[in-house]
Amino acid sequence: MRGLVYEGPWKVGLAECPAPGAPTGGEVLVRIAATGICGTDLGIIMGACEAKVPVVLGHESAGEVVAVGDRVRSLAPGTRVVIDPTFYCGFCPMCRTDRPNHCEHKGDTETGVSRDGTFAPYYKTEERFLYPLAPHVSFEAGSLVEPLSCALTGADRLRARPDMRTLIFGAGPLGILYSHALACRGLGGALVEVSAARRARAATVAAAGWRITGSAEEALEDAFGRPTAEVDVIVDTTGVMVEKGVGLLARGGQLLTIGLRRSPCTIDALRLAERSLSLIGSVDSLGTFASAMHLIESGRVPAERMVTHRFALDDYREAFLRLGCDLDQRTYSAGAEAMKVVLQPA
Ligand SMILES: [Zn+2]
Numbered sequence: 333m334r335g336l337v338y339e340g341p342w343k344v345g346l347a348e349c350p351a352p353g354a355p356t357g358g359e360v361l362v363r364i365a366a367t368g369i370c371g372t373d374l375g376i377i378m379g380a381c382e383a384k385v386p387v388v389l390g391h392e393s394a395g396e397v398v399a400v401g402d403r404v405r406s407l408a409p410g411t412r413v414v415i416d417p418t419f420y421c422g423f424c425p426m427c428r429t430d431r432p433n434h435c436e437h438k439g440d441t442e443t444g445v446s447r448d449g450t451f452a453p454y455y456k457t458e459e460r461f462l463y464p465l466a467p468h469v470s471f472e473a474g475s476l477v478e479p480l481s482c483a484l485t486g487a488d489r490l491r492a493r494p495d496m497r498t499l500i501f502g503a504g505p506l507g508i509l510y511s512h513a514l515a516c517r518g519l520g521g522a523l524v525e526v527s528a529a530r531r532a533r534a535a536t537v538a539a540a541g542w543r544i545t546g547s548a549e550e551a552l553e554d555a556f557g558r559p560t561a562e563v564d565v566i567v568d569t570t571g572v573m574v575e576k577g578v579g580l581l582a583r584g585g586q587l588l589t590i591g592l593r594r595s596p597c598t599i600d601a602l603r604l605a606e607r608s609l610s611l612i613g614s615v616d617s618l619g620t621f622a623s624a625m626h627l628i629e630s631g632r633v634p635a636e637r638m639v640t641h642r643f644a645l646d647d648y649r650e651a652f653l654r655l656g657c658d659l660d661q662r663t664y665s666a667g668a669e670a671m672k673v674v675l676q677p678a
Protein backbone atom coordinates (compact mmCIF):
# COMPACT_ATOMS: atom_id res chain seq x y z
CA MET A 333 0.00 0.00 0.00
CA ARG A 334 1.01 3.63 -0.35
CA GLY A 335 1.44 5.90 2.66
CA LEU A 336 2.81 9.36 3.41
CA VAL A 337 6.38 8.59 4.43
CA TYR A 338 8.72 10.93 6.32
CA GLU A 339 12.42 10.43 5.54
CA GLY A 340 13.98 13.51 7.16
CA PRO A 341 13.28 17.26 7.43
CA TRP A 342 11.22 18.38 4.40
CA LYS A 343 11.59 14.93 2.83
CA VAL A 344 8.07 13.61 2.79
CA GLY A 345 6.09 11.96 0.01
CA LEU A 346 3.87 9.08 -1.00
CA ALA A 347 5.80 5.83 -1.05
CA GLU A 348 5.21 2.11 -0.99
CA CYS A 349 5.13 0.83 2.60
CA PRO A 350 4.37 -2.59 4.10
CA ALA A 351 0.66 -3.32 4.51
CA PRO A 352 -0.22 -4.61 7.99
CA GLY A 353 -0.79 -8.37 8.00
CA ALA A 354 -3.97 -10.16 9.06
CA PRO A 355 -4.91 -9.45 12.71
CA THR A 356 -4.40 -12.18 15.30
CA GLY A 357 -5.43 -12.47 18.97
CA GLY A 358 -6.66 -9.08 20.22
CA GLU A 359 -5.59 -7.23 17.09
CA VAL A 360 -7.89 -5.29 14.76
CA LEU A 361 -7.27 -4.13 11.19
CA VAL A 362 -8.79 -0.71 10.42
CA ARG A 363 -9.39 0.89 7.04
CA ILE A 364 -8.51 4.56 7.58
CA ALA A 365 -11.27 6.91 6.41
CA ALA A 366 -9.95 10.21 7.82
CA THR A 367 -6.74 11.44 9.43
CA GLY A 368 -6.34 15.04 10.55
CA ILE A 369 -3.12 16.93 9.92
CA CYS A 370 -1.73 17.98 13.31
CA GLY A 371 0.78 20.63 14.33
CA THR A 372 3.00 17.74 15.40
CA ASP A 373 3.09 16.50 11.78
CA LEU A 374 4.17 19.98 10.66
CA GLY A 375 6.79 20.12 13.44
CA ILE A 376 8.23 16.77 12.34
CA ILE A 377 8.34 17.78 8.68
CA MET A 378 10.11 21.05 9.53
CA GLY A 379 12.65 19.25 11.70
CA ALA A 380 11.50 20.92 14.94
CA CYS A 381 10.20 17.66 16.41
CA GLU A 382 11.89 14.26 16.30
CA ALA A 383 10.56 11.16 14.54
CA LYS A 384 11.84 7.80 13.42
CA VAL A 385 13.17 7.64 9.84
CA PRO A 386 11.50 6.41 7.72
CA VAL A 387 8.02 6.48 9.22
CA VAL A 388 4.46 6.85 7.93
CA LEU A 389 3.09 10.03 9.55
CA GLY A 390 -0.46 10.54 10.88
CA HIS A 391 -2.17 9.83 14.21
CA GLU A 392 -5.58 11.61 14.48
CA SER A 393 -7.82 9.03 12.84
CA ALA A 394 -11.15 7.36 12.39
CA GLY A 395 -12.08 4.48 10.13
CA GLU A 396 -13.85 1.18 9.77
CA VAL A 397 -12.92 -2.24 11.13
CA VAL A 398 -12.17 -4.68 8.29
CA ALA A 399 -10.89 -7.75 10.19
CA VAL A 400 -10.44 -8.86 13.81
CA GLY A 401 -8.29 -11.43 15.63
CA ASP A 402 -9.88 -14.42 17.36
CA ARG A 403 -9.81 -12.88 20.86
CA VAL A 404 -11.59 -9.62 19.88
CA ARG A 405 -15.03 -9.44 21.54
CA SER A 406 -16.41 -5.89 21.24
CA LEU A 407 -15.72 -5.09 17.58
CA ALA A 408 -16.65 -6.71 14.26
CA PRO A 409 -15.96 -5.93 10.61
CA GLY A 410 -17.96 -2.84 9.63
CA THR A 411 -17.79 -1.14 13.05
CA ARG A 412 -16.91 2.56 12.72
CA VAL A 413 -14.14 3.46 15.18
CA VAL A 414 -11.86 6.21 16.45
CA ILE A 415 -8.24 5.26 17.12
CA ASP A 416 -6.35 6.10 20.31
CA PRO A 417 -2.88 6.33 18.72
CA THR A 418 -0.90 6.38 21.96
CA PHE A 419 0.25 2.86 22.80
CA TYR A 420 0.74 1.87 26.43
CA CYS A 421 1.75 -1.54 27.75
CA GLY A 422 -0.11 -1.44 31.06
CA PHE A 423 2.73 -3.13 32.96
CA CYS A 424 5.74 -0.80 33.13
CA PRO A 425 6.37 1.44 36.19
CA MET A 426 4.79 4.49 34.48
CA CYS A 427 1.68 2.56 33.41
CA ARG A 428 1.34 1.05 36.91
CA THR A 429 1.43 4.50 38.50
CA ASP A 430 -1.41 5.94 36.40
CA ARG A 431 0.82 7.62 33.82
CA PRO A 432 0.36 5.49 30.67
CA ASN A 433 0.89 8.58 28.49
CA HIS A 434 4.53 8.17 29.56
CA CYS A 435 4.65 4.38 29.06
CA GLU A 436 8.28 3.28 28.94
CA HIS A 437 7.64 1.47 25.65
CA LYS A 438 6.33 4.54 23.90
CA GLY A 439 9.72 5.29 22.32
CA ASP A 440 9.15 2.79 19.54
CA THR A 441 5.37 2.47 19.55
CA GLU A 442 4.04 5.99 19.02
CA THR A 443 1.76 6.06 16.00
CA GLY A 444 2.94 8.37 13.24
CA VAL A 445 6.13 9.27 15.14
CA SER A 446 8.12 6.16 16.07
CA ARG A 447 5.80 3.60 14.48
CA ASP A 448 4.03 3.69 11.10
CA GLY A 449 0.95 5.89 11.35
CA THR A 450 -2.37 6.54 9.66
CA PHE A 451 -1.69 8.62 6.56
CA ALA A 452 -2.11 5.25 4.86
CA PRO A 453 -5.13 3.13 3.84
CA TYR A 454 -4.75 0.51 6.61
CA TYR A 455 -3.57 0.41 10.20
CA LYS A 456 -3.42 -2.46 12.67
CA THR A 457 -3.85 -1.92 16.40
CA GLU A 458 -5.38 -3.62 19.43
CA GLU A 459 -9.03 -3.73 20.47
CA ARG A 460 -8.23 -1.76 23.65
CA PHE A 461 -7.14 1.28 21.59
CA LEU A 462 -10.37 1.54 19.55
CA TYR A 463 -13.59 3.37 20.43
CA PRO A 464 -16.83 2.80 18.47
CA LEU A 465 -18.03 6.00 16.75
CA ALA A 466 -21.74 6.91 16.72
CA PRO A 467 -23.29 6.71 13.24
CA HIS A 468 -24.33 10.38 13.14
CA VAL A 469 -20.72 11.59 13.51
CA SER A 470 -18.59 11.76 10.35
CA PHE A 471 -15.18 10.10 10.25
CA GLU A 472 -13.68 13.57 9.75
CA ALA A 473 -15.26 14.87 12.97
CA GLY A 474 -14.22 11.63 14.68
CA SER A 475 -10.61 12.39 13.84
CA LEU A 476 -10.84 15.34 16.26
CA VAL A 477 -11.46 13.06 19.26
CA GLU A 478 -7.72 12.47 19.77
CA PRO A 479 -6.64 16.14 19.90
CA LEU A 480 -9.67 16.95 22.09
CA SER A 481 -8.70 14.17 24.50
CA CYS A 482 -5.21 15.73 24.72
CA ALA A 483 -6.79 19.12 25.52
CA LEU A 484 -8.95 17.55 28.25
CA THR A 485 -5.83 15.93 29.72
CA GLY A 486 -4.00 19.27 29.74
CA ALA A 487 -7.01 20.96 31.35
CA ASP A 488 -6.97 18.25 34.06
CA ARG A 489 -3.46 19.40 35.01
CA LEU A 490 -4.65 22.91 35.93
CA ARG A 491 -6.23 23.98 39.19
CA ALA A 492 -9.19 25.73 37.57
CA ARG A 493 -11.72 28.13 39.12
CA PRO A 494 -14.34 29.97 37.05
CA ASP A 495 -13.09 33.39 38.19
CA MET A 496 -9.59 32.87 36.81
CA ARG A 497 -8.51 35.27 34.05
CA THR A 498 -7.40 32.98 31.25
CA LEU A 499 -5.57 33.35 27.93
CA ILE A 500 -5.02 30.76 25.21
CA PHE A 501 -2.20 31.52 22.78
CA GLY A 502 -3.08 30.31 19.28
CA ALA A 503 -6.57 29.87 17.80
CA GLY A 504 -5.77 26.90 15.60
CA PRO A 505 -7.60 23.60 16.20
CA LEU A 506 -5.86 22.97 19.55
CA GLY A 507 -6.58 26.49 20.78
CA ILE A 508 -10.25 26.05 19.88
CA LEU A 509 -10.38 22.60 21.53
CA TYR A 510 -8.75 24.07 24.66
CA SER A 511 -11.45 26.78 24.80
CA HIS A 512 -13.99 23.94 25.01
CA ALA A 513 -11.96 21.83 27.45
CA LEU A 514 -11.54 24.82 29.79
CA ALA A 515 -15.18 25.89 29.33
CA CYS A 516 -16.15 22.43 30.66
CA ARG A 517 -14.37 23.47 33.87
CA GLY A 518 -16.06 26.85 34.02
CA LEU A 519 -13.22 28.92 32.55
CA GLY A 520 -13.67 31.65 29.95
CA GLY A 521 -11.29 34.30 28.67
CA ALA A 522 -9.52 35.22 25.46
CA LEU A 523 -7.94 33.36 22.58
CA VAL A 524 -4.96 35.30 21.23
CA GLU A 525 -4.32 34.80 17.51
CA VAL A 526 -2.17 36.97 15.23
CA SER A 527 -3.75 35.79 11.97
CA ALA A 528 -6.90 37.75 11.04
CA ALA A 529 -8.11 34.84 8.89
CA ARG A 530 -7.82 32.43 11.81
CA ARG A 531 -9.54 34.90 14.15
CA ALA A 532 -12.51 35.03 11.79
CA ARG A 533 -12.77 31.22 11.69
CA ALA A 534 -12.19 30.89 15.43
CA ALA A 535 -15.10 33.21 16.21
CA THR A 536 -17.52 30.64 14.76
CA VAL A 537 -16.24 27.55 16.61
CA ALA A 538 -14.72 28.67 19.93
CA ALA A 539 -16.58 27.84 23.15
CA ALA A 540 -19.11 30.30 24.57
CA GLY A 541 -17.48 32.72 27.00
CA TRP A 542 -14.31 33.07 24.92
CA ARG A 543 -13.33 36.24 23.04
CA ILE A 544 -10.97 36.24 20.08
CA THR A 545 -8.27 38.90 20.21
CA GLY A 546 -5.26 39.84 18.07
CA SER A 547 -2.77 40.32 20.91
CA ALA A 548 -2.29 39.64 24.61
CA GLU A 549 -2.34 43.41 25.20
CA GLU A 550 -5.75 43.72 23.54
CA ALA A 551 -7.02 40.85 25.69
CA LEU A 552 -5.72 42.47 28.89
CA GLU A 553 -7.46 45.72 27.93
CA ASP A 554 -10.94 44.43 27.36
CA ALA A 555 -11.43 40.67 27.56
CA PHE A 556 -12.11 40.45 31.28
CA GLY A 557 -14.67 43.21 31.68
CA ARG A 558 -12.03 45.54 33.12
CA PRO A 559 -8.43 46.36 32.18
CA THR A 560 -5.89 44.15 33.88
CA ALA A 561 -2.12 43.75 33.75
CA GLU A 562 -2.01 40.07 34.58
CA VAL A 563 -3.79 36.77 34.09
CA ASP A 564 -4.15 33.64 36.21
CA VAL A 565 -4.01 30.90 33.60
CA ILE A 566 -2.26 30.72 30.22
CA VAL A 567 -2.38 27.83 27.78
CA ASP A 568 0.31 28.12 25.10
CA THR A 569 -0.62 25.94 22.14
CA THR A 570 2.09 27.50 19.95
CA GLY A 571 5.12 26.34 21.95
CA VAL A 572 6.86 29.68 21.41
CA MET A 573 5.05 31.96 23.90
CA VAL A 574 6.29 30.54 27.21
CA GLU A 575 8.70 33.38 27.94
CA LYS A 576 6.12 36.06 27.16
CA GLY A 577 3.46 34.11 29.08
CA VAL A 578 5.51 33.89 32.29
CA GLY A 579 5.82 37.68 32.18
CA LEU A 580 2.01 38.03 32.14
CA LEU A 581 1.19 35.67 35.03
CA ALA A 582 -0.35 37.01 38.22
CA ARG A 583 0.79 35.68 41.61
CA GLY A 584 -0.15 32.02 41.85
CA GLY A 585 -0.54 31.89 38.06
CA GLN A 586 -0.28 28.74 35.97
CA LEU A 587 1.15 28.34 32.48
CA LEU A 588 0.41 25.17 30.54
CA THR A 589 2.57 24.52 27.46
CA ILE A 590 1.73 21.80 24.96
CA GLY A 591 3.37 22.74 21.63
CA LEU A 592 5.57 19.85 20.49
CA ARG A 593 8.48 21.70 18.97
CA ARG A 594 11.90 22.64 20.23
CA SER A 595 11.85 26.23 21.47
CA PRO A 596 14.44 27.22 24.10
CA CYS A 597 13.58 30.24 26.22
CA THR A 598 14.85 32.13 29.26
CA ILE A 599 12.86 32.21 32.48
CA ASP A 600 13.80 34.02 35.69
CA ALA A 601 13.78 31.43 38.49
CA LEU A 602 13.31 34.22 41.05
CA ARG A 603 10.08 35.27 39.35
CA LEU A 604 8.78 31.68 39.43
CA ALA A 605 9.56 31.34 43.13
CA GLU A 606 8.49 34.67 44.56
CA ARG A 607 5.23 34.74 42.59
CA SER A 608 4.42 31.05 43.28
CA LEU A 609 4.06 30.40 39.55
CA SER A 610 3.43 26.97 38.04
CA LEU A 611 4.95 25.94 34.73
CA ILE A 612 3.14 22.83 33.48
CA GLY A 613 3.62 20.55 30.49
CA SER A 614 1.20 18.00 29.11
CA VAL A 615 1.52 15.40 26.37
CA ASP A 616 -0.97 12.99 24.82
CA SER A 617 -4.08 11.87 26.63
CA LEU A 618 -4.57 10.30 30.00
CA GLY A 619 -7.98 8.78 30.67
CA THR A 620 -9.86 11.41 28.68
CA PHE A 621 -10.67 9.59 25.43
CA ALA A 622 -14.20 8.60 26.44
CA SER A 623 -15.00 12.16 27.58
CA ALA A 624 -13.72 13.52 24.25
CA MET A 625 -15.94 11.02 22.38
CA HIS A 626 -18.93 12.19 24.43
CA LEU A 627 -18.31 15.90 23.82
CA ILE A 628 -18.09 15.38 20.06
CA GLU A 629 -20.96 12.88 19.75
CA SER A 630 -23.24 15.13 21.83
CA GLY A 631 -22.37 18.13 19.65
CA ARG A 632 -21.04 20.19 22.57
CA VAL A 633 -17.77 20.55 20.65
CA PRO A 634 -18.56 21.54 17.02
CA ALA A 635 -16.13 19.10 15.43
CA GLU A 636 -17.99 18.92 12.10
CA ARG A 637 -17.69 22.69 11.65
CA MET A 638 -14.02 22.69 12.65
CA VAL A 639 -13.11 20.53 9.64
CA THR A 640 -12.66 23.09 6.87
CA HIS A 641 -10.82 21.05 4.24
CA ARG A 642 -10.84 17.41 3.08
CA PHE A 643 -8.35 15.95 0.59
CA ALA A 644 -7.60 12.54 -0.88
CA LEU A 645 -4.21 11.23 0.30
CA ASP A 646 -2.84 11.76 -3.24
CA ASP A 647 -3.47 15.50 -2.83
CA TYR A 648 -1.40 15.81 0.35
CA ARG A 649 0.74 18.65 -1.06
CA GLU A 650 -2.33 20.83 -1.49
CA ALA A 651 -3.56 19.80 1.97
CA PHE A 652 -0.33 20.82 3.70
CA LEU A 653 -0.26 24.06 1.67
CA ARG A 654 -3.63 25.02 3.20
CA LEU A 655 -1.86 24.94 6.58
CA GLY A 656 0.96 27.19 5.38
CA CYS A 657 3.39 24.29 4.85
CA ASP A 658 4.80 24.40 1.29
CA LEU A 659 6.51 21.05 0.71
CA ASP A 660 7.93 22.15 -2.67
CA GLN A 661 9.46 25.43 -1.47
CA ARG A 662 10.28 23.97 1.98
CA THR A 663 8.75 26.97 3.71
CA TYR A 664 6.19 27.43 6.48
CA SER A 665 4.08 30.48 7.22
CA ALA A 666 1.94 30.47 10.36
CA GLY A 667 -1.66 31.62 10.60
CA ALA A 668 -3.26 29.80 7.68
CA GLU A 669 -6.96 30.37 7.16
CA ALA A 670 -7.75 26.65 7.29
CA MET A 671 -8.87 25.19 10.63
CA LYS A 672 -8.72 21.37 10.54
CA VAL A 673 -7.45 19.81 7.31
CA VAL A 674 -8.19 16.10 6.94
CA LEU A 675 -6.70 13.54 4.56
CA GLN A 676 -8.84 10.61 3.39
CA PRO A 677 -6.43 7.71 2.80
CA ALA A 678 -8.79 4.86 1.86
ZN1 LIG B 1 -1.94 15.47 17.04
Ligand SMILES: [Zn+2]
Pocket residue numbers: 420421422423424425426427432434435436437
Ligand atom coordinates in the same frame (compact mmCIF):
# COMPACT_ATOMS: atom_id res chain seq x y z
ZN1 LIG C 1 3.87 0.99 29.95
